[in-house]
Amino acid sequence: MQSDPPADPTHLLRQQLILAQVRLMELEDTRDELVPRLAESEQLLAEAQTLADRKADETAHLGRVLADLQAQASHLRHVQHETHLALEEARARLAALQQELDGTRLALETGRQVQAAQQLKLAQADQALLALREELHQAHATAAQHARRIGELDHERAAMKASRSWRWTAWLRAVERKFGGS
Amino acid sequence: MAHPPVITGEIEGPRPLRAPGGRVVLTGWCLCDGTRPAGIRLVTPVGTLVAITGLPRDDTGSRSDSGFRVEGMLPAGVHLARLEVQSPDGDWLSFRSHALAVEAEPFQAKVEAVEEGTPLARRQHVAGWALHPGGEVAELSIRYAHQEIACTLGLPRTDVPRRFPHHAQAARCGFQSQDILGAGTGPLRVKARLRDGRTCVSRTPVRIAVPTDPNHPPGFSFTDAPARLPRLKLPVSPAATPATTPLNILFVLPGSFAANHALHVAALANELCAHGHDCAVAVAHDPDTMSHLDAPRFRGLTHDEAVRGRAFRNGREADLIHAWTTREIVRRLVRQLLDRFPARVCVHLEDNESLLLAQSLHRSVEELAALPDGELDALVPPALSHPRRSMEFLRAADGVTVIVDRLREFVPAGRPCHLLWPAADARHFGPLPLPADFRRLLDPTADTTVLFYHGNIHPANAAEMRELYAAVLRLNESGHPTTLIRTGLDSVDGLGALADRVRPHVLALGQVLHHRHLPALMSLADIFVQPGWPDAFNRYRFPSKLPEFFALGRPVVLPRVNLGEQLRHGLDAYVLERADAAGITAAVVELRRDRALAARLAAGALAFARAHFSWRRSAEELANFYATLAASHP
Structure with a gap:
């Protein structure tokens, strides 16, 4: 029956009066929902702006840092140029020294080769010396044997000459020496 | 190399910077190498405002003319604004950078031929001009007290174009009320509907105080405080005892959130959520009716969405399904869900379902009970309970809740059963005086x-x-x-x-x-x-x-x-x-x-x-009942 409007205007007014209260409550609820949402939006905007302000400060700071760094870079470029010139000069000197060093190295190499040849010769001489020493040793040994033989033979000869036979035959040998063998 | 000038000073006023109604007003002081700068300006991507400098200050030592003021209009938006100072050699140097939030220029209206401060008590037409800097006014009315009077638009104006030289409507933004003022007391507002559908209101300093008209007899008071009905709007205190074993609980409803029992489920689900459980409520239709509920803490979804899953925050399925009634549409959904995942099932009874079916089909309970299965199946609509299938449903349930003790008669023997009385929403229902x-x-x-x-x-x-x-x-x-x-x-x-x-x-x-x-x-x-x-x-x-x-x-x-x-x-x-x-x-x-x-x-x-x-007590007892079902579950 709520679809049938009351015929009596007063009755209708009462109905509308109550429904207006419902509408007021709806609007109050909407307001109560919107007020915190608006506050949240305001808060978000404020936070976003604060963040943007901070970022702007940081950007300004970074700009100053960049300018400092650019000045430093400029100074460093100057230093680099000076260093480059010094380096070039040092390089030229180094090249001369290198050339000198190369000559020295070449002479040294030649000397080394001569030294090697001499060392080779020395080694050969050492070898020859060793062989000669060996020969000498053997000669000494042979000489010692010969000396010992000579001694033995001298002894034998002495013994033989001291012997009666030798003395008894002395005359023969004298004859021999006189008539024999020439 | 010359040393850069030293700039000192400050922008004053609250931060962050705002420009209400599109109007920028910034004040402060500034010195460049200890002297008044040659110039100061506010630079933004949407425009530059030049400051007035040399304003007197009494707080900056010897330089008493270091004050400045920037004033002007800027387009709406949040802009990065740079305050720049001109050095003696003419260079502009950045001094401060801030985000500046500029509000849109508001709808403006002026009512004419009214002496400010004197209420308008005569029954007359009201005229003036109305313009929205960012749009075209399509309809206009004046409002005060309970009155709203439509206005004729498009009347010529010669003064407004000087103020808004670029606005196409400025030359014809005059208006006049179509009727003379009726009885009513209150501040006058001008309300406009723009061509793009927006509505805006401009509050004027004019006050209307017309005491009477043919529709309002003399002595009729427009100033009494309006009679209002009392309201309760209490916050709900947080739950005292968080659940030791939080559950995913799915309530399955046969209708929408507009039904009475949806209020019960919503109240219980809210309380269970407050105790640390995660609740979802699946409705058969009209999920938008959830907007009728006050601050629900649970997730609302349709039956189809419930079948698709993903109703709970932890990504798992429901631990417990609370089927609200044995109605066919509920029973079928629960069966579908149980085919997908295991869960405990609790069924809520709140009506003599057989009687409701009989009344709906205009047959007796006994007559329906005597029907063969096939015939009965064809008769029972989804929104009502099937006499036989509902009993099978109850027999298979892990537990049953009943709204009144007598409904225990329908609970199969041996099924755990819990009496669940409804309550009133304590946030809104309480003792209220007779208004x-x-x-x-x-x-x-x-x-x-x-x-x-x-x-x-x-x-x-x-x-x-x-x-x-x-x-x-x-x-x-x-x-x-x-x-x-x-x-x-x-x-x-x-x-x-x-x-x-x-x-x-x-x-x-x-x-x-x-x-x-x-x-x-x-x-x-x-x-x-x-x-x-x-x-x-x-x-x-x-x-x-x-x-x-x-x-x-x-x-x-x-x-x-x-x-x-x-x-x-x-x-x-x-x-x-x-x-x-x-x-x-x-x-x-x-x-x-x-x-x-x-x-x-x-x-x-x-x-x-x-x-x-008490919904809180009812929910706590229900949670305890759920816990006993969990304990008894194999």
Whole structure:
């Protein structure tokens, strides 16, 4: 029956009066929902702006840092140029020294080769010396044997000459020496 | 290399910087190498504003002319604004950078030929101009008090184009009210609807104070404080005891969130969520009706969405499904869900389902019980319970909740069962005083009894609602002026010839969309009446409105059935054997005559509500019941 409007205007007014209260409550609820949402939006905007302000400060700071760094870079470029010139000069000197060093190295190499040849010769001489020493040793040994033989033979000869036979035959040998063998 | 100039100074005022209505106003002081700078300007991507410099200061030592002021309009938006200072050699140096939020330039209107500060008391036309800097005005009206008068637009103006040289509408932005002022008192606003659909209002300094017109007699007050209905809007305290084992709980409803039982489920789900459980509520249709609920903590979804899953925060499926009734649409969804994942199932009973089916099909319960399966299957609609399948459903459930004890008759033997009484939303339903001012507006004689009933009329309650209407008629016809304020929709016309006779005594408000607005309307009532009598329908139900009646602190008249069986007549409520027309009439007459009894029953209702109706307690007990089901689950 709520679809049938009351015929009596007063009755209708009462109905509308109550429904207006419902509408007021709806609007109050909407307001109560919107007020915190608006506050949240305001808060978000404020936070976003604060963040943007901070970022702007940081950007300004970074700009100053960049300018400092650019000045430093400029100074460093100057230093680099000076260093480059010094380096070039040092390089030229180094090249001369290198050339000198190369000559020295070449002479040294030649000397080394001569030294090697001499060392080779020395080694050969050492070898020859060793062989000669060996020969000498053997000669000494042979000489010692010969000396010992000579001694033995001298002894034998002495013994033989001291012997009666030798003395008894002395005359023969004298004859021999006189008539024999020439 | 020359040293850069040293700039000192400050922008004053609150941060972050704002420009209300598009108008930028910045003040501060600035010195460049200790002297007044050659110039200061505010540079933004949308425009540059030049500052006035050399303003006197008394706080900057020897340089007393270091003050500056930037003023001007900028387009709306948030801009990076750079304050720049001109050095003596002409270079502009950045001094400060800030985000500047510029609001859109507002709709502006001016009413003419009105002396400021003097209320306009004569009945006359009102004229002026109205312009929105960012749009084209399509319709215009003036508003004050309860009045709204449409205006004619497009009248020529020669002054406004000087102020808004680039605005196409400036030359024809004059207006005049189509009618002369009617009676009313209040500040004058100009309201515009723009071509793009936006609406905007400009508040003027003009005040209207027209005392009378042919529609308002002399002496009619426009300045009295309006009578308002009282409202409760209490915050809900956080739950004291968080759940030791939080569950994913899915409630499955047969209808939408607009149904009465959806309010019960919503209240329980909110409380369970407050205890640390995660709740989802699946409705069969109209999920948008969730917007009718006040601050739900659970997730609302449709049955289809429930089948697709992903209803819970932890990504898991429901641990427990609470099927709200055995209605086919609910039972089928639960079966589908159980095919997808295991869960405990609890079924809630709140009605004599067999009777509802019989009434809906216009057959007897016995007749339906005798039908073969195939025929019965074809008859039972999804929105009602199948007599046999509902019993199978209950037998398979892990537990059953019932809204009244008598429903235990339908619970299969051995099934755990828990009594779950409804309550009223404590945020909005509580003791509210009778709004005497408002009642005087409704009834200047003050001898009318106001009854209030919120609820629909449907086939199951049409007969008892007819008794309530008949009681209202009898009361009026017997010299006891009575008004019934009703909300809700009628799906049947059960009044017949009674309708025309009772209509003058019924204020039918239709459906009130938000349940939380009902208590203010209910506060108008002297007495709440729940019509009915013990029968197969009422024995197995618990009218949802009863806890709300009791929470308001008014005498409640109700039959000795369901909740009525638990109440003490004369202390908690006025309990009738039959709350029919005769019984209701007698009860209302007695309560109007015996003010002490009425006061006692009002206090008794409140005491009973405090002792027995609490969604928090109901939810805690329900959570404990869930826990016992978990313990008994294999």
